[in-house]
Amino acid sequence: MKTKAIKKDKVSVITLGCSKNLVDSEVLMSQLQHGGYDVQHDKWNKGRNIVIVNTCGFIDRAKEESINTILDYADAKNAGKIEKLYVTGCLSQRYKDNLEAEIPEVDAFFGTLELPRLLKTLKVDYQHELIGERFLTTPVHYAYLKISEGCNRTCSFCAIPLMRGKHISRTIEDLVAEAKNLAGQGVKELILIAQELTFYGLDIYKKRRLPELLAELSKVDGIEWIRLHYAYPAQFPLEIIDAIAENEKVCHYLDMPLQHASDNILTAMRRNITNAETLELISKIRAKVPDIAIRTTMLVGFPGETEQDFEDLKTFIEKVKFDRLGVFTYSHEESTRAHIQADDVPQELKEERAAELMSIQEQISNELNQKKVGQTFKVLFDRKEGGYFIGRTEFDSPEVDNEVLVPAKGAYVRVGDFANVKITSAEEFDLYGELV
Numbered sequence: 280m281k282t283k284a285i286k287k288d289k290v291s292v293i294t295l296g297c298s299k300n301l302v303d304s305e306v307l308m309s310q311l312q313h314g315g316y317d318v319q320h321d322k323w324n325k326g327r328n329i330v331i332v333n334t335c336g337f338i339d340r341a342k343e344e345s346i347n348t349i350l351d352y353a354d355a356k357n358a359g360k361i362e363k364l365y366v367t368g369c370l371s372q373r374y375k376d377n378l379e380a381e382i383p384e385v386d387a388f389f390g391t392l393e394l395p396r397l398l399k400t401l402k403v404d405y406q407h408e409l410i411g412e413r414f415l416t417t418p419v420h421y422a423y424l425k426i427s428e429g430c431n432r433t434c435s436f437c438a439i440p441l442m443r444g445k446h447i448s449r450t451i452e453d454l455v456a457e458a459k460n461l462a463g464q465g466v467k468e469l470i471l472i473a474q475e476l477t478f479y480g481l482d483i484y485k486k487r488r489l490p491e492l493l494a495e496l497s498k499v500d501g502i503e504w505i506r507l508h509y510a511y512p513a514q515f516p517l518e519i520i521d522a523i524a525e526n527e528k529v530c531h532y533l534d535m536p537l538q539h540a541s542d543n544i545l546t547a548m549r550r551n552i553t554n555a556e557t558l559e560l561i562s563k564i565r566a567k568v569p570d571i572a573i574r575t576t577m578l579v580g581f582p583g584e585t586e587q588d589f590e591d592l593k594t595f596i597e598k599v600k601f602d603r604l605g606v607f608t609y610s611h612e613e614s615t616r617a618h619i620q621a622d623d624v625p626q627e628l629k630e631e632r633a634a635e636l637m638s639i640q641e642q643i644s645n646e647l648n649q650k651k652v653g654q655t656f657k658v659l660f661d662r663k664e665g666g667y668f669i670g671r672t673e674f675d676s677p678e679v680d681n682e683v684l685v686p687a688k689g690a691y692v693r694v695g696d697f698a699n700v701k702i703t704s705a706e707e708f709d710l711y712g713e714l715v
Contacts, residue, residue, distance in 0.1 A: 296335025
């Protein structure tokens with residue numbers, strides 16, 4: 280007698296937004312795998328009957344991308360191409376009720392801290408013993424390590440605390456265990472991420488303990504680079520810079536979003552720091568680690584931003600000469616403190632100001648890169664593409680920073696390996712070199 284085969288559920292997890300979301304997806308996929316599911320990431324193809332969209336709700340463009348992605352898969356469900364559609368992440372956390380009413384094709388919505396409930400819906404038991412195990416979606420030689428969740432800061436433009444909640448640190452023991460698991464998978468570079476790195480440890484240890492965490496992570500065999508992302512500048516603990524200077528595994532790199540440099544706008548943003556204090560902080564950091572690469576982010580078009588405020592910002596950027604800089608245009612987010620103000624800078628002007636800042640930064644980056652010609656750097660190679668092996672120095676983070684290109688013709692290096700490269704030429708955002 281013939282029996283009907285039981286079809287195995289196959290899941291596609293689609294991740295939108297930042298690296299913190301990516302880590303959440305990796306944890307989710309690890310739990311699903313151990314629960315017996317066939318899982319893939321960031322793509323959907325025929326035969327995948329369940330789709331989970333991990334959304335971003337940070338700014339208007341991110342929200343629009345998330346909604347459009349959900350609608351695309353809702354259409355796929357209506358067409359019979361998938362059976363189940365679930366939505367999680369920041370957008371779902373913030374707008375769950377509205378989304379349920381507007382997109383009934385979604386089988387269930389889950390918030391940012393509802394992983395156990397999502398797993399239960401898929402008939403998978405949340406396994407606490409899997410903490411530290413991840414389904415890596417990055418190249419195997421680097422991985423993000425989320426050291427805390429949420430944020431206690433009160434920046435007037437930011438909706439992150441509404442979606443991610445208050446700051447919650449993970450223990451040093453859990454993070455070291457995860458780092459060992461990642462190293463066992465071949466990870467050589469850890470990129471520490473948090474909404475606010477400098478607060479690490481305050482909630483569970485009653486004091487800031489990022490330097491101690493860095494010291495413990497550096498003891499993990501196989502880890503060669505540790506990189507720091509997202510530090511708040513006000514009352515910045517310089518002990519972190521001491522840890523960077525003293526620990527050879529910690530990259531001379533710091534991602535510190537400053538958002539603005541006009542005192543008027545910094546006050547309105549509730550950033551708790553002035554232009555002069557910021558300049559003093561950067562001077563102290565560079566005195567302790569002269570070759571440190573500082574990456575920052577600026578926000579233009581905040582309510583009330585005048586031409587003089589923007590000129591102050593341009594002058595600041597030209598004076599400091601950041602190694603890396605990104606720019607966002609202001610997004611008027613409901614339920615934030617800034618939302619009660621008029622969004623009075625036209626979008627076209629916001630875009631013009633953003634483009635002008637990036638033009639300034641392009642010149643700065645080119646100037647700094649030309650100084651690297653003739654120097655030799657340790658490079659970690661991420662991929663081979665278009666006739667080049669492409670990698671990064673310790674001064675560059677994946678996807679957002681400069682890259683080093685080595686012609687593949689006549690040279691060979693394995694992806695995921697380190698090699699010394701002599702820089703032979705440079706452009707605004709790329710370096711070219713040869714293996715030493």
